[in-house]
Amino acid sequence: MQLSNTALFQGITQEEIARMLACFHARTERCAAGDTVRTYGHGPEAVGILKSGALSIERMELDGGRTLLESLAPGGIFGEVLAFSSLAHESMLVVAHAPSEILFIDYAHILKRCEKACAHHSLLVRNVLRLVSDKTVRLSERIEVLSCRTIREKLLCYFGLCAAQAGARSFTLPTSLSGLAEYICADRSAMMRELGRMREAGLVQTEGRRITLPEKPF
Amino acid sequence: MQLSNTALFQGITQEEIARMLACFHARTERCAAGDTVRTYGHGPEAVGILKSGALSIERMELDGGRTLLESLAPGGIFGEVLAFSSLAHESMLVVAHAPSEILFIDYAHILKRCEKACAHHSLLVRNVLRLVSDKTVRLSERIEVLSCRTIREKLLCYFGLCAAQAGARSFTLPTSLSGLAEYICADRSAMMRELGRMREAGLVQTEGRRITLPEKPF
DNA sequence: AAAAGTCTATTGCAATTGCAACAGTTTGGA
């Protein structure tokens, strides 16, 4: 895992990164599969970058249940939101699903002005800001989808976003149909039923995960 | 409107702010009620701070309709997400609802390291980061609410969040009941009906906007 | 090669929901 390929260190050379990590007092932790790496919700926070292995971010419900929030592959970053927010009453778990190496950087070090060495410090800050902003945009899009009243509207709204992103009326879903149902928070069988009706009505063409919208009659 | 009272400049003295604004090449624009201040979605972006007046952020739908995203009071900030995101294919409007004064700062200046003067520059960056992160947390909470399948679950989920925030089983809704229905994306009358049922079932007590949850039997 | 797990697909049925319509109350301006 080259850190220079991660979203956090994008645009910074490997040598610069090495110098910055020293300056930031970054530290690497190792853990085994099944370990709970962190619980968030209190104390001075740190941002984590997964160097190798696999992590999942889960949310602790009041009733003790857990909800999967995110799955992280090497290069992924976590804690960037909670670390910088002043709200953050959530309690979250970071769980390892494989032996993992994680690099931690205290958020205070990222923000603090540093006197020497780190010429690329401002680039790092820009990257963090971009990461958090991107997440906000993704969440806003999902809210837009979820705010539709019917499954049909939700699907059309989501497909519209996908088509805009692909720049074409035809695109492939990034997830399984089951995943799509979860994304739009609808029952999978009800969604399949509605998809069928929409196909009949000529609102979409589907071929597995390949979706094609009809030409706009604008 | 004192800039030192805004979330963006929190913790920075008025004199420091004056110096920073010069350093950032900040500029003030004035506009009349009804003016479209900005359309986002392209070009080098700027962050705007409303000094006086009233603004609303609206989203342009494909069909030409508009959705209200946010209403801004003096001290409010806009553009902080789109300015820093790399996704951002949205098109948004900023519309004035009263004669307004708006301070614009190019995002590039906020991020750029500045050689002299701005000792509090890093505090400003921290504030931006906190603003964006807070917004992310709020959006995540709303998604959590919207991901519930039934109106009853949505309400209980939302009330749970409110109670946690208030630190008490009793709290006052920040919006009207109509606003609440909009927040949970449900039909108002259906929500009223369900609220009635929940009252009967002893799941909540309501008195106008005052909500009280029963003691937890955990 | 078998097994376990996930994904796709379909259907009946009961429950929830959106919609439309109406009426009384409160709020904020003109």
Next chain:
DNA sequence: TCCAAACTGTTGCAATTGCAATAGACTTTT
């Protein structure tokens, strides 16, 4: 003060949806 606009409250009805159950296809692991 009076009017308009927004908010609260309620109901019938049709449509959508979630849930449960079932089954075949596909993947990955053992």
